[in-house]
Amino acid sequence: MVQRRRRLLDVDTIVDASLACVDETGRLTMADLASRLGTSASAVYNHLSGRGAIIEALRERVVLAGMRIPPLDGTDWTGQLAAWMRSYRDALARHPRLIPLLTENTMTGGPVLRGYDRVAALLREAGVPAREVLLWISVLDSYALGAALDLAAPEAVWRDGDGELPALDEALRAAPGGPRRADEAFEIGLAALLTGLRHRLAAATGPVTG
Structure with missing residues (x-):
């Protein structure tokens, strides 16, 4: 069985995906972001502490x-x-x-x-x-x-x-x-x-x- 490789995460990748979510939908939820990144919300939290921290990174x-x-x-x-x-x-x-x-x-x-x-x-x-x-x-x-x-x-x-x-x-x-x-x-x-x-x-x- 071939395992699907997870996308490597870093802050820049998360910010890129977050900005794309906001530009396309006008909102930012952890569920939408995790789905776009092909990972889990908990994996995102390893790099940024939560939605507020992501918004500040976007700012x-x-x-x-x-x-x-x-x-x-x-x-x-x-x-x-x-x-x-x-x-x-x-x-x-x-x-x-x-x-x-x-x-x-x-x-x-x-x-x-x-x-x-x-x-x-x-x-x-x-x-x-x-x-x-x-x-x-x-x-x-x-x-x-x-x-x-x-x-x-x-x-x-x-x-x-x-x-x-x-x-x-x-x-x-x-x-x-x-x-x-x-x-x-x-x-x-x-x-x-x-x-x-x-x-x-x-x-x-x-x-x-x-």
Whole structure:
């Protein structure tokens, strides 16, 4: 009798299969993952402690692979934040079905947290009070997540109103189509966020440099 060879497992193989599950189905269960790998859930646990650990490995794979971490080199802080936000949004948009899973899990991965530590340091250097740093990180994080979902949305997000919705119909006709709409909307919102932050800091402490 010929025995079927089991697929050799390692963390990268498990993460590859997990990402494929999420991209195809929008969910991640240990049963589905084990079936895709041709092994048992207990074999997966030998490499990653559970579903939460797998999601954090996915976060590290997807987000860190494309995210531009602020260099903290003394250059324009708004430019550094904008570059981080653009790269974050683009990385997430490649796997939009992963986003709901990321938001339900506590971030624990060292490399990911070090990236957020850089952002926190950049905000402090810009003059953001310590009490508001995490609040602004939450604002920026939420915006990047939503913008990534928008980039992955269907081209026709709103149907034509057939004359019954004149203001919306005018907006639909005037707006750029396809990915340009999502890109331009992201840039408008990003500029508004950063301008709002600069004005808030200026109102509290006087003119802000950078």
